[in-house]
Amino acid sequence: MNHYWVVGASWGGTEHQDKKFIEQGIWMLGWEEGEQPAQYKNASEIKSGDRIAIKRMKGRGQTGIKILHLGVVKGVILDTDKVVCTVDWVATDLGRNIEESRGCFKSIHGPFEKDEWVEKVFCL
Numbered sequence: 520m521n522h523y524w525v526v527g528a529s530w531g532g533t534e535h536q537d538k539k540f541i542e543q544g545i546w547m548l549g550w551e552e553g554e555q556p557a558q559y560k561n562a563s564e565i566k567s568g569d570r571i572a573i574k575r576m577k578g579r580g581q582t583g584i585k586i587l588h589l590g591v592v593k594g595v596i597l598d599t600d601k602v603v604c605t606v607d608w609v610a611t612d613l614g615r616n617i618e619e620s621r622g623c624f625k626s627i628h629g630p631f632e633k634d635e636w637v638e639k640v641f642c643l
Contacts, residue, residue, distance in 0.1 A: 521568045522630030523637050525584075525623045528573045537573050537587055541608050546571055546590070548602040548626055555626070562602035562627045565595050569630070571606060572640050574623055584623055586615040586640055610643055 528537035530549040540546050552559040565571070573588040590606040617640055622628070631637050 521570060522566070523570045523572070523633065523641055524565055524627060524629035525572050525574050525586075525621075525631070525640065526562075526628070527575070527626045528587075529575060535575075537575075540573070540606070541588060541611050544593075544606055544608065546573065546592075546604045546606050550626060551600045553600075558626050559602060561629070563595075563597055564630065565592055565602070565604055567592055567594055570641055571604065574617075576624065582620065583616065583618040584620045586613055586617055587611075588613065589641060589643065615640075 526546055528540055528546070529535050536547075536549070548558060548562040550558055569592045571590045571592055572586050574584040574586055577583060577585055588608055589610040590608040593605040593607055596603040596605070619636060621636060
């Protein structure tokens with residue numbers, strides 16, 4: 520069964536990596552295992568065939584998230600003390616407004632099972 524992951528791409532909250540990720544066909548967790556072990560463990564559970572969505576926070580005082588890019592994970596590399604996924608980015612530059620954030624404020628959230636919220640986030 521494929522899972523759904525909502526991920527960030529802004530290192531330090533300001534260094535936006537998403538354009539680079541799209542160009543390179545990857546997504547990478549910005550934390551090493553020793554820096555954020557819980558997020559690293561979560562990211563290392565991503566598998567080929569899983570769906571991935573890059574989100575961005577809307578800004579101070581605003582609720583919800585924006586979904587920028589959607590992809591399908593082709594592979595996962597765990598040998599580098601980083602989690603690097605190769606991704607087939609199937610929809611980019613969406614700017615999709617999702618009113619309910621489901622607490623997706625950190626670098627990685629999931630795996631989510633398919634439900635109405637996941638369909639809003641991931642529909643093509």
